[in-house]
Amino acid sequence: MTARRWRRALTPVAVLLAWEAASRGGLIPPAKLPAPSTVLETGWRLARSGDLGEHLGDSLTRAALGLAIGGALGVLLGTVAGLIRLGDDLVDPPVQMARMLPHLALVPLVIVWVGIDESLKVTLVALGAFFPLYLNTYAGIRDVDERLVEAARTCGLSTLARVRHVVLPGSLPSLLLGLRLAIAAAWLSLVVGEQVAAQSGIGFMMMEAREFSQIDVVVLGLFVYGLLGLASDLILRAVERRALAWRVGLKAS
Amino acid sequence: MAGRAEGELIAGFDVRRAFGASVVLSGVDIMIRRGEVVALLGGSGSGKSTLLRALAGLDPDATGTITRHGRSAVVFQEHRLLPWKRVAANVGLGLTGDVPRRVAAALAEVGLADRERAWPAELSGGQAQRVAFARALVREPDLLLLDEPFGALDALTRLRMQGLFGRLRAEHGFSALFVTHDVDEALLLSDRILLLDGGVIAEDIAVDLDHPRTPDHSGFGVLRRRLLARLGVPVLEEIAP
Numbered sequence: 001m002t003a004r005r006w007r008r009a010l011t012p013v014a015v016l017l018a019w020e021a022a023s024r025g026g027l028i029p030p031a032k033l034p035a036p037s038t039v040l041e042t043g044w045r046l047a048r049s050g051d052l053g054e055h056l057g058d059s060l061t062r063a064a065l066g067l068a069i070g071g072a073l074g075v076l077l078g079t080v081a082g083l084i085r086l087g088d089d090l091v092d093p094p095v096q097m098a099r100m101l102p103h104l105a106l107v108p109l110v111i112v113w114v115g116i117d118e119s120l121k122v123t124l125v126a127l128g129a130f131f132p133l134y135l136n137t138y139a140g141i142r143d144v145d146e147r148l149v150e151a152a153r154t155c156g157l158s159t160l161a162r163v164r165h166v167v168l169p170g171s172l173p174s175l176l177l178g179l180r181l182a183i184a185a186a187w188l189s190l191v192v193g194e195q196v197a198a199q200s201g202i203g204f205m206m207m208e209a210r211e212f213s214q215i216d217v218v219v220l221g222l223f224v225y226g227l228l229g230l231a232s233d234l235i236l237r238a239v240e241r242r243a244l245a246w247r248v249g250l251k252a253s
Numbered sequence: 254m255a256g257r258a259e260g261e262l263i264a265g266f267d268v269r270r271a272f273g274a275s276v277v278l279s280g281v282d283i284m285i286r287r288g289e290v291v292a293l294l295g296g297s298g299s300g301k302s303t304l305l306r307a308l309a310g311l312d313p314d315a316t317g318t319i320t321r322h323g324r325s326a327v328v329f330q331e332h333r334l335l336p337w338k339r340v341a342a343n344v345g346l347g348l349t350g351d352v353p354r355r356v357a358a359a360l361a362e363v364g365l366a367d368r369e370r371a372w373p374a375e376l377s378g379g380q381a382q383r384v385a386f387a388r389a390l391v392r393e394p395d396l397l398l399l400d401e402p403f404g405a406l407d408a409l410t411r412l413r414m415q416g417l418f419g420r421l422r423a424e425h426g427f428s429a430l431f432v433t434h435d436v437d438e439a440l441l442l443s444d445r446i447l448l449l450d451g452g453v454i455a456e457d458i459a460v461d462l463d464h465p466r467t468p469d470h471s472g473f474g475v476l477r478r479r480l481l482a483r484l485g486v487p488v489l490e491e492i493a494p
Contacts, residue, residue, distance in 0.1 A: 150311055151333035154326065155347040155388065165346065169337040246337045246372045 034216040039223060042216040051205075056224065058200040062118070062193070063186045066125020071182055074130040075175065078137025082171070083163065095134055103127040103185075104192050111196070121193035121201070128185030133178040140174025141167055173247070176240055183232045187225060260287035261322060262396045262428050263308055268317035270303050277303050278315070279452030285396060290422060290429045292439035295449035296484055301432040302400050304449065308430070309398050323395030326388075330401040332381035334373040334388075341369040344388045359391035360384070362421065379410035383417070390421065399431035403438065415441060419465065436480045440473055441466050448483060456483065 016036055022028045023035030030038070046052035077095065080087035103124070110123050144167050152166045194203025202221050209217030261284055268281040277300035285291055295301045307315035309327050334343045344359055345352040360366050363383040373381055382402065389397060402418075403411040415438060422429065422442075433439050439446050440460060448456040458480070462472055 147329070147331065147333055148335055151327075151329065152335070152346065154309065154311070155392075157347045161347065165338070166335060169335070172337070246339075246374065248372070248374075 031213070031215065034219060038216050039219045042214075043220050043223070046217070046220070052220075052224075055200055055202050055205045059190055059194065059202045059228075062121045062201065063125055063190055066122045066189065067129045067182060067186050069122065070126030070129035071133050071179070073126070074133030074178070074182070075137050078134040078178075079141065081134075082138045082141030083167065092138070095131075099131045099135065103131070104189065107192065107196065116197040120196060121190065121198070124189040124193040125186045128189035129182035132181035132185060133175070136174045136178025136181070137171065140171030140178075143174065144170035173244055176236065176243065180233075180236055183236070184229070187229060187232075191225065261285075261320075262287055263321050263325070263430070264319070265304075265308055266318040268304065268307050268315060268319065270300070270307060270312065270315040276452055278307070281317070281449075281453055283308070283447065283454060285428055285430050287395070288426060288428055289444045290431070290442060292443035292446045293430060293432045293449060294436065294439050294446050294480065294484070295434065297434060299449045300452060301434070301449055305398055305400050305430065305432050321396075324392060325396040325398055326390070326392045326394035328382075328385050328389050328397065328399045328402045330404045332373070332378075332385040334381055334384055336373050338373075339369070340365070340371050340373065340376070340384050343373065343384060344391055346388065348391065355391050356387075359387040362390065362424075363387045363417065379406055379414065382406060382414065386417070386421070390425065393425075394427055397427050397429040397431075399429060401432050401434070403435075404433075411438075418442060436477055436484070437468060439480070440476055441468070446480065448480070450483075 019028070019033075020036050023030065023033070023038075028035075034042075043052065077091050081091040081095075082088070106127065107124065110120055110127075114120055114123050148170065149162055149166050152162045157165060190201070191203055194201040195207050198204035198207075202224050206218050206221035209215075209221070264284040266282055268278050268283070269276075270278040281304055283304070293301050293304065303312070303315070306312045307317070308319060309325065310319070310321070311327075334340075335346070338346070340360070341353070341356050345356045348355065357366065357369065360369060363386050365380060365383055365387065368376065368380065368384075373384070376384065382405070386402075403414050406414060419442065421427075431442070440462070443460055446456075446458045446460060447454050448458070450456075458476070460476065462470055462476075466473065468477075
């Protein structure tokens with residue numbers, strides 16, 4: 001297993017080394033793409049000065065706030081629509097219509113509504129996070145095996161207890177998938193949102209660096225986005241391992 | 254014990270159920286008394302499971318009068334354990350009181366005392382069905398309703414489960430109504446066989462054979478041939494070994 005893991009790291013490391021060698025050999029002009037070592041150096045410099053931490057902190061705050069608002073709304077409405085027929089009839093049609101719009105196309109409208117400061121960024125993240133969580137919560141609840149609900153009924157469980165013991169745990173895998181997609185949408189929303197009249201954040205840092213032709217900082221921003229995606233994926237995997245431990249046996253067989 | 258006239262546990266009168274234009278149950282009268290094990294036998298599509306679901310109160314579209322006395326529990330063909338709950342939590346689902354002790358006792362009775370902490374996905378088919386039995390037994394039912402409870406098991410596991418059912422029945426004295434299409438299973442386990450045909454109970458046959466029963470029991474073959482003939486299966490002359 002570990003041998004395989006090392007083998008999978010081979011190509012990324014080889015690509016980095018080739019990139020470094022090509023930069024040093026003069027094959028890639030530094031004005032177009034700096035060497036990875038230069039980017040790392042820049043990262044170290046900005047981290048020590050505290051600039052990087054500040055930008056990163058602002059970006060993370062926006063992502064967390066937007067995810068919390070949009071995600072909570074998505075899960076709440078998805079649950080209402082999934083569990084209650086009236087909720088389904090009232091909530092689902094408008095959401096299904098709205099999800100056809102790419103949410104980033106709403107930027108001009110959102111600017112008019114909430115202005116160009118923090119609320120714009122948070123609103124965009126919330127919009128991005130809402131749809132995947134709504135859709136997957138809804139689908140997860142709908143896909144719960146009706147026979148299990150029936151068996152719980154024969155065990156004397158009330159409607160509320162059936163929701164708690166059968167429907168919600170049964171929809172958890174789908175909900176976690178929704179969370180994964182919501183986090184990806186949150187980063188995407190931030191990339192766009194922080195390029196509109198921001199004073200801080202990773203996106204702003206990259207925009208500003210481009211103005212001054214600091215390509216190393218631009219590439220550093222890309223690295224940070226990549227690492228953020230990687231980190232959120234690792235955290236989610238850990239959460240899934242704990243919350244969905246009951247599926248371990250399924251994987252083994 | 255008031256209200257349990259003549260030890261009657263469940264009674265259905267004029268039970269009817271149609272799926273669209275096809276009528277499956279056209280006025281079934283059925284009654285299970287305290288202490289008896291009744292097999293509900295019929296060909297596939299004869300409405301056995303439909304009748305059992307109606308009696309269990311799981312089919313809101315079935316009409317007729319159904320009266321139940323005492324506690325009942327249901328075992329389905331599939332184990333229907335909640336995959337996200339460990340075995341003990343599945344058995345104790347919806348129970349109150351001294352749950353851990355009762356759960357442990359029920360699991361010990363089906364021979365799975367050491368699997369309390371297992372996930373359902375880690376169990377074999379036979380083990381999962383035994384847990385489903387424990388989940389029903391722990392409720393101390395007066396009547397057990399079983400929908401082809403051994404139907405999804407392999408032949409050897411099925412024999413073992415039939416033996417387990419007989420032991421549990423002897424120990425707890427519950428009544429049972431079980432759906433099966435297996436004539437031998439009905440003859441091995443039941444005191445009475447109800448034959449469902451044409452949407453009604455076509456025959457009500459007492460099985461007066463001593464326990465423990467085996468297929469080479471005298472009298473077994475006679476009843477077996479009669480039931481098979483009634484089910485439309487031509488019985489050939491037994492070939493001598």
